[in-house]
Amino acid sequence: MEKLIYLDNAATTKTAPEVVEAMLPYFTEYYGNPSSVYGFAAGNKEVITRQRETIAEIIGAEANEIYFTAGGSESDNWALKATAECYENKGRHIITTKIEHHAILHTAEYLEKKGFEVTYLDVDEKGLVDLEQLRAAIRPDTILISVMFANNEIGTIQPIKEIGEIAQEHGILFHTDAVQAFCQVPINVDECHIDMLSASGHKINGPKGIGFLYIRKGVKIRSFVHGGAQERKRRAGTENVPGIVGLGTAAKRAAESMEERTKKEVELRDYFINRILTEIPYSRLNGHESKRLPNNTNFSFQFIEGESLLIMLDMKGICGSSGSACTSGSLDPSHVLLAIGLPHEIAHGSLRLTLSEETTKEDLDYTADVLKEIVEHLRKMSPLYEDFQKKQKK
Incomplete structure (x- = not known):
């Protein structure tokens, strides 16, 4: 395949060269266990602290609030399970939404089997939570509200500050899954009244297998992994020093370039959306037009199957997704x-x-041209489209 256009950056991103470079010495040169007392290894504890400080600064937190x-x-999983366990004497009711990532939804289902009650909020046709519906769902025994910052499939950004204010007003903990939003949109945990926040390295040109949970000081969340004193006794296990260095380096890089990078992404995104909607009949944009992640586009094309579309795009060197990478291969439509x-x-x-930051206008023009051809080809083979055309001619 001569041409490769990677347009699945919500699933994962390419690890940036400078991130790989920063990580490498911690595999082969500075490989000591940070918990060891001798100087060779103890230096790695200081390295971890610096990365913690870097990440904390980006979201307006304190370093000792980053795990x-x-x-x-x-x-x-940690945010939901540990909150449920710690606050169950106060209440056993949790509020989330129907469009969360499965890491939240499946954890919520697990907690339901343990006797907790979960309210799954509806969203409107753009994917936004109704704040009045949220208020109405709150009960005296509500202990946690968990609403994702931005949706991983349709890109809609939620009114996080307003949700945080409602949670604070009622004395309820507020967690947000910010995996897609971290370093894509500005986040300040104090301004948004966020008590816990999840993020991941591989969405921001960092390595896979590393992330963090912000836990506001004073929030009583129990240990998630037992067996050692790492992460201030809340998550046992020898620290992934190369991964932590990679995450810190990627976060610093992404935060410093965020304003310029996302401005470019928005311009290209809107250009591409306009081409698709104006040049491909019976197409629609999913998600909010403006309150969406800078790099996200999500379309529906009537009379075709997304799986066939993905296969034919792949044959043309274009990588995309029909939804969340965690549900790829499923015949069920996206929740x-x-x-x-x-x-x-x-x-x-x-x-x-x-x-991504590497996507060009030429890439998107090529993709739009290929999409037009594929959609037209698939519709010619569709009995549904044939019936639709016949009805249109009557």
């Missing part, structure tokens, strides 16, 4: 698209294409 994990899914009101037959014909 390193194996990624976003672990952070989400997010169903939640915003799309019927099954339209949700099945959906495509998520997410940009």
Whole structure:
């Protein structure tokens, strides 16, 4: 394959060369266990502290409020399970939404089996939470509200500050899954009244297998992994020093370039969206037009199957997704698209294409041209489209 256009950056990103360079010495040269007392290894504890400080500064937190994990899914699990365990005497009710990542939804289902009650909020046709519905869902025994900062499939950014204010007003802990939003949009945990926040390295040109959970000082969250004193006794296990260095380096790099990078992404995103919607009939944009991640596009094309679309795009060197990478291979339509009101037959014909800092206008023009050809080709083979055309001619 001569040409490769990678437009699945919501699934994962390429690890930046300078991130790899920063990590390498900690595999072969500075390989000591940070818990060891001798100087050779103890230096790695200082390195971890510096990365913690870097990440904390980006979200307006304190360094001792950052806990390193194996990624976003672990952070989400920790936030929900540990809150439930610690605050169950206060209440057993949790509020989340129908469009969360499965790391939240499946954890919520697990907690339901343990006797907790979970309210799953609806969203509107753009993917936004209704703040009045959130208020109405709050009960005296509500202990946690967990709403993702920005959706991983349709890119819609939630009114996080307002949600945080409602949670604070009622004395309820507020967690947000910010895996897609971290270093893509500005985040200040104090301004948004966020008590816990999940993020992951591989979404920001960092390595896989590393992330963090921000836990506000004073929040009583119990240990998630037992067996040692690492992460201030809350997550046992020898620290992943190369991964932590990679995460810190990637976060610093992404934060410093965020304003310029996202401005470019928004311009290219909107250009691409306009091309698709104006040049491909019976297409629609999923998610909010403006309150969306800078690099996210998500379309539905009537009368075709998304799986066939992805295969044919791949044959042309274009990498995309039909939704979350965690549900790829499933024949069921995306739970997010169903939640915003799309019927099954339209949700099945959906495509998520997410940009990176390396994406060019030429890449998107090529993709738009190829998409037009593929959609037209697939519709010619579709009995549904043939019936639709016949009805249109009557």
